[in-house]
Amino acid sequence: MKYDLIIIGSGSVGAAAGYYATxxxxxxxMTDVHMPPHQHGSHHGDTRLxxxxxxxxxxxxPLVLRAQTLWDELSRHNEDDPIFVRSGVINLGPADSAFLANVAHSAEQWQLNVEKLxxxxxxxxxxxxxxxxxxxxLFETDSGFLRSELAIKTWIQLAKEAGCAQLFNCPVTAIRHDDDGVTIETVDGEYQAKKSDCLRGNMGKRPAPGAACPART
Structure with missing residues (x-):
C-alpha cells in the first residue's frame, strides 16, 4: 500500500498531524521509535502552560487563539478527564517590565480577559x-494548562478510530526519496508514501539516513 503521508515521530506535533491529516x-x-506518549520526547511530562x-x-x-479553539474541541473528547484546564495564568514582574508591557498590549489589542494586580x-x-x-x-483568567501526554494519547486514539495506520515501537532506519515519493525502511519492512513529515523532536539528534530532520540543541 502507498500512503498519502507517512509521519515519522508521533509526539505532540506528529500525533496532531496524524489525526488532522486523517x-x-x-x-x-504514523510511526514512532517508541510507544507514544513516552518519556523520550519533547512532550514528556504531564502539563504545559x-x-x-x-x-x-x-x-x-491569533495563532494561540486558534490553537485554543482546537484544544477546546479536543477536550470535549475527554470531558471526565480534561485535556485543557482553565486555571488562569499569572504573569509577574517589575511594573516597568517590557515583557509585561507586551502582555498588556496583546490583551488590549485582542480584547483578552486580563486583570492587573x-x-x-x-x-x-x-x-x-x-x-x-x-x-x-497580569492574570489571564481564560488561560491555563494542557495535559500534554493525555492530548497525545487522545490524538492517537482518535486517529486510529478515523482509519489511520500506526506503527509504533518501530525505528525508522533509513528514508529514500525518488520521483514517486518517499520510502521508509523500518525493522518491520518498507513503507511508501507520496510525502513524509519528519517530526522527531528530540529524537532528531539521531536522524535516520536520508532524513531531513533538523537537530535540536
Missing part, C-alpha cells in the same frame, strides 16, 4: 506568593 481524508501512516496574552509579541495571539493584591489572593512592592501581576 480527518481531512488522507491515507496516513498555554497563554493567550503573549509577552513575546501580539503577533502570536499590584503587589498587595497578588499576595492577598495567593498568600503563598511573595513579591517585592514594585511588582505587578
Amino acid at each position: 480527518r481531512a481524508g488522507l491515507n496516513v501512516l 498555554i497563554r493567550h496574552a503573549y509577552g513575546e509579541g501580539e503577533k502570536y495571539v 499590584d503587589a498587595q493584591g497578588i499576595m492577598a489572593r495567593w498568600p503563598e506568593i511573595r513579591v517585592p512592592d514594585n511588582y505587578i501581576g
Whole structure:
C-alpha cells in the first residue's frame, strides 16, 4: 500500500498531524521509535502552560487563539478527564517590565480577559506568593494548562478510530526519496508514501539516513 503521508515521530506535533491529516481524508501512516506518549520526547511530562496574552509579541495571539479553539474541541473528547484546564495564568514582574508591557498590549489589542494586580493584591489572593512592592501581576483568567501526554494519547486514539495506520515501537532506519515519493525502511519492512513529515523532536539528534530532520540543541 502507498500512503498519502507517512509521519515519522508521533509526539505532540506528529500525533496532531496524524489525526488532522486523517480527518481531512488522507491515507496516513504514523510511526514512532517508541510507544507514544513516552518519556523520550519533547512532550514528556504531564502539563504545559498555554497563554493567550503573549509577552513575546501580539503577533502570536491569533495563532494561540486558534490553537485554543482546537484544544477546546479536543477536550470535549475527554470531558471526565480534561485535556485543557482553565486555571488562569499569572504573569509577574517589575511594573516597568517590557515583557509585561507586551502582555498588556496583546490583551488590549485582542480584547483578552486580563486583570492587573499590584503587589498587595497578588499576595492577598495567593498568600503563598511573595513579591517585592514594585511588582505587578497580569492574570489571564481564560488561560491555563494542557495535559500534554493525555492530548497525545487522545490524538492517537482518535486517529486510529478515523482509519489511520500506526506503527509504533518501530525505528525508522533509513528514508529514500525518488520521483514517486518517499520510502521508509523500518525493522518491520518498507513503507511508501507520496510525502513524509519528519517530526522527531528530540529524537532528531539521531536522524535516520536520508532524513531531513533538523537537530535540536
